[in-house]
Amino acid sequence: MGEKKCDTIPLINPSPSSSTQGTASKLQTIGNIIVSIVGTGVLGLPFAFRVAGWLAGSIGVVITGLATFYCMLLLIQCREKLASEEELKETTTYGDLGCRCMGKPGRYLTEFLIFISHCGGSVAYLVFIGQNLASLFKLHGLTIASYIFLLVPIEIALSWIGSLSAFAPFSIFADVSNLWAMAFVVKEDLQQAIGGKFSFRDRKAFTDNLGGLPFAGGMAVYCFEGFGMTLALEQSMRERRKFPKVLAMSFTWIALVYILFGIFGYMAYGDETKDIITLNLPKDWTAIAVQIGLCLGLAFTFPIMVHPVSEIVEGKLKKNIWFEKLRNNDAEDSITRLEKLGIYMGRAVLVIVLAVLASFVPGFGVFVSLVGSSVCALISFVLPVSFHLTLLGSSLSLWQKALDVFVFLCGLLFAAYGTYNTIIGF
Template identity: 85%
Template structure:
């Protein structure tokens, strides 16, 4: 690199040090960003707006979107700095950045938080499916936990499928069902407004319970999931220089949709808004079809969510002496039948453990806010700001350092205060 880092404006003019070996176009990258970020959390936003108020909720979503966008660019800039110094050649992972900035504890901390966040997202999937199935099928004496455990054999069998590409159509199907569910909520809003059941003055702009703000903030952060895909998304582009603009375009539309959907959902149902907005939909065949579609999509995308967890666990297991003996000819990829059986057992145990955790979760909204307030805030805000200050602190201006410190502090406060309010109840 001939250009010094101090001569550039960080984040606006990214360094040209990375190779352009990606294949994704701008439009494809926008699609990948949307698929990576938008998930079931969006269906909990109206409940968050009910807790915080429509104005406070809107501001919270906008701030969460801006902070997540900025921190994603910080992460890319940190990777580019290491690539320019040839300290970590090739594709750098989030864990590699943690190791470079904080040593081995940094790698362990980063991978542990990613592990917990993936487990949290997997548990949220199970809770979401359980609550929706319980609302659809009533009068059979089955609890939400019962429906969750009925899914266990299916999810264990799916977790044994080796190719994740087989689940790609179901992931797209789940996203389509999300869009349909959002469309249904908006339709119900309009119908209630026309029918005269809607009174704007009954909808609070800002809650009088200050504890509701961190709760809603945690939910907003949870909705911008997919932070761990940042480096992979940027590396997949043909023109990697355009990633900040493409990311900004995608985040603008996602944030706008989040705000409007949260407002519409809360305006439609007011204090009756449930933690999953689909539970407010009328029990007609169309609404039930949307709920069933959402559940089916998540059943088949659950293995994608737990795949990184399996990789981490199996990577640790392969280092154990007893498991190394289960390979043929010392080849890591050629497991014996006993070795393959052990991997299947470990995946089954993971699914059962996640189902047990999900059976104790009181509700989707509470759990999503807890995950967003803790691991998501740490992964999305605290770690990127810390890495940026560590790697580029000497070349940053006062205001850039101040902004990083502000994000770092806010992330820690959200993790602490939001967790407290989630546990004691809003």
């Protein structure tokens, strides 16, 4: 197969050093997988279980986890296929697969979907923070949108920090806050159960509204979405041949935690379960500390979420004629200053645009389900099987082709119906 010429983007194409032998142990890889997948979306799962029913939600999490795991393995198989060809040794990323399979349109499609998914994640961060702050500080005249816009100057300043490594401690803090919040919610749930404050019979196993099923499915897809890191995680492992087993083990534990957390949250609060479970917590100092910790963690990790979006935008801008003219000018120092000013202004505008979008979002749960049903479903299911069929179709057995086609069609139908249902029904 001849090599297609493809443009490069920092988000999609790592530095050459990323192709070196990995050093991560099995335990470190499990930790990296969990950190890459588990995020604030898990705090919306009890609401998804309320919408779908506790048994339907559990089945949905299992199916989503299995499908995501299968498609991640397909990506690795595609990369190995291309790596086995001498002239395509350097092909190691998700974006490269799109380019090799469909040419430049494939790269543009992959970039666009990754761009939209990170924009969606960034908006979800702002909505989450806004809703929690609004529930904590009920100041007269301040809406959720008001709290979101109060964050804008802080997020603009943080987006100007050049090194993402500076945010590493805050990323760890955000992960610890998530775990702390989950543990605290489970404790509250158990107290509700022990105190006899709910009846198990009052909790529905399956929803009466069929529209609730794709809604919960979109939430589950969002919670499992981590495809941008699949190939990087596999490459980082010292014993890469063991990665499928490590991935399977990680997904098993993640799915189990998701199911238990969703069930506990729904059982405790029933029809009163809110789209962010922390909003159901009592207003004591411990619960307030949990919410503030989550908000601080997300506020300082927002630049990490939005950074890939900035890279794509800046990568395109630098190819424009006016940037080229700046570089060709004799006054090199002024070029550097002007170029940096343009980048800083671009990042500021990006944060403002995301904040404006977040101010129109009706709720965290609805938005997360929409992102999961649309762009995450395409990234997680449709693209991987498309790449797999294109690159390895001729060598696949009939049942493998049938399974790929089945996942492809289900992914497309889910993306279409799930998006429509979320927009129209909620």
